[in-house]
Amino acid sequence: MTRQGPTRAAIYIRVSSDDQTKGYGPQYQREETLAAAVDRDGCVVKPQHILDDSKSGSTDDRPGWQKLLAYARQGEIDAVYFWKLDRMMRDEYYFYVNEKELTDLGVELRFATQDLKDPFNRAIQVAVAAEERRKIRERTYAGRTRAMRDGKWLGVPPYGYEKGPDLRLRIRESEARWVRRFFLWLVKEKLSMHKMAVRACEQRIPTRFDSRGTAKPRHGQYYWCQGTIKRILANDVYTGTAWFRKYRRLGSSKLSSPDLRPENEWIRISTPSIISSEVFETARTQLLKNSMESARRTKHEFLFAKRIQCGVCGKGLVANAQQHGRHKYYHGSYWTDHHCMACKTIPEARLDAAVWPAFLQFLQRPDALPGVTAKYRDRxxxxxxxxxxxxxxxxxxxxxxxxxxxxxxxxxxxxxxxxxxxxxxxxxxxxxxxxxxxxxxxxxxxxxEQQRRDAAGSAQAIYKIARDRLVRADYATKRRVYQLLVDRIVLTGTLAEVILKLPRGDRIPDAAEAIAAGIPRADSGVSLRRTSHVKCDAITEAPDEITATFTVSLGGIRDVAGRGKGR
The missing domain is CATH 1.10.287 (Helix Hairpins)
Incomplete structure (x- = not known):
């Protein structure tokens, strides 16, 4: 049954960005479209049916447009007026999808300044609007690329920076000091993302919204989430170099995986550095280590989880348990195409029985072992x-x-x-x-020789402070000690090469107290490569590390756990 009475119309106004709402464009569209609907065609337009948007026409995910569709589905309007066709959509797919839905609902599309009743003319104008959008994108992209090559920063500046009058980044010291603090927490204290986020919230560190006095979309003031801190720690802009056009997305969705562009297409922008490249690389390594050693999805506690490595293939051994956690063991991965036959299954109890006494001997009397310097000199x-x-x-x-x-x-x-x-x-x-x-x-x-003395002094200092706890160590204490001082264990045949990381200087009391008090604190390790028979191939030194290695014999190793369910 046809509805009697004047046509009920809605007015839809659109501009592409919020900045354009400050000009006369929306006002001009409103006046022209309202005059065509009311004065020319005699339609009735209610105030709530005048809708506007300040978003791109490449999609229909716009608040005003979705509200207009809701009015149409409820049967409140009979026609929709646009100033021009490109104010509705600039994408062919979305235009025809929405046109079909509105037509099926009995809503007519009308245009104030264009006569597009002929489907052929309408199809031409749809193609013209889409092509104009592509040209706008090309011109915009070319302008952005030119500005970036000149060193200008486009978009929101990263946390710790602000844009100057020349659109180049400069350091915002009130935020930069917290960026340095985040890297310090990761590099020196080796905190996880969760602990860093909790500490940042507790210390009420201002976010970018708090520093600039803008409203935060969620959670309120001084709230830090783990993802925000991780993006700061993974952003190399803080080292003085930023890259644009480094990735391209394979799909139109922001969730699609990025693809690395050829290096000659990258655009390099120099920025004031807040941290050094060395600190950034150390932080990147620690982020990977935190990810590997994360305890998520762990049903049982293990002494050497994610620390055992095959000396032949170089892959890590997997921790597993049977009999409700009473029997724990480590094995290679059997779900790969190339299985290493040297990755034998080893019980945790057997490995601990060999490693722990040698470890205590090393801490108590490191100089009793053959001198590293002599072997190093000989080689x-x-x-x-x-x-x-x-x-x-x-x-x-x-x-x-x-x-x-x-x-x-x-x-x-x-x-x-x-x-x-x-x-x-x-x-x-x-x-x-x-x-x-x-x-x-x-x-x-x-x-x-200096590294040997440092490692020996560090080991003896730790043993002296935490001796009572080490001598009568239970399972939990051993687990903490291995987490703090053992970097990895390399299994080759029946030999286990234990690579330690020993704290140096003012980090020694922290590590010793963490062992004695049962508080798992992070430490800066030093390593001195040695073995119990000492087989020293090299001494490697990092800014805060000396790698110390001793070798123990495990006796015969056989597959005691089988390869059945749960492997």
């Missing part, structure tokens, strides 16, 4: 024909200077022919190169 310094002590090096350097001076005198006096002088110079050059190598080796030996 790295024995090839040199010069002595390795300081007096020998000084004497060799003094003799070389005398020989160089004599050759210079002979050259001035014309004592040697030119061919003889060339041979003498080559001999002195070889002696100088050997001497420099000898000085380098002596420096390495001195550094290795």
């Amino acid at each position: 790295r310094l024995s090839k040199s024909s010069w002595g390795t002590d300081q007096r020998t090096v000084e004497r060799a350097e003094r003799d070389l200077r005398v020989a160089e001076q004599r050759l210079l005198d002979c050259e001035v006096e014309g004592f040697y022919a030119e061919s003889v002088l060339a041979v003498k110079r080559r001999e002195l050059t070889i002696r100088r190169r050997d001497l420099e190598q000898q000085k380098q080796n002596l420096m390495l030996k001195t550094r290795a």
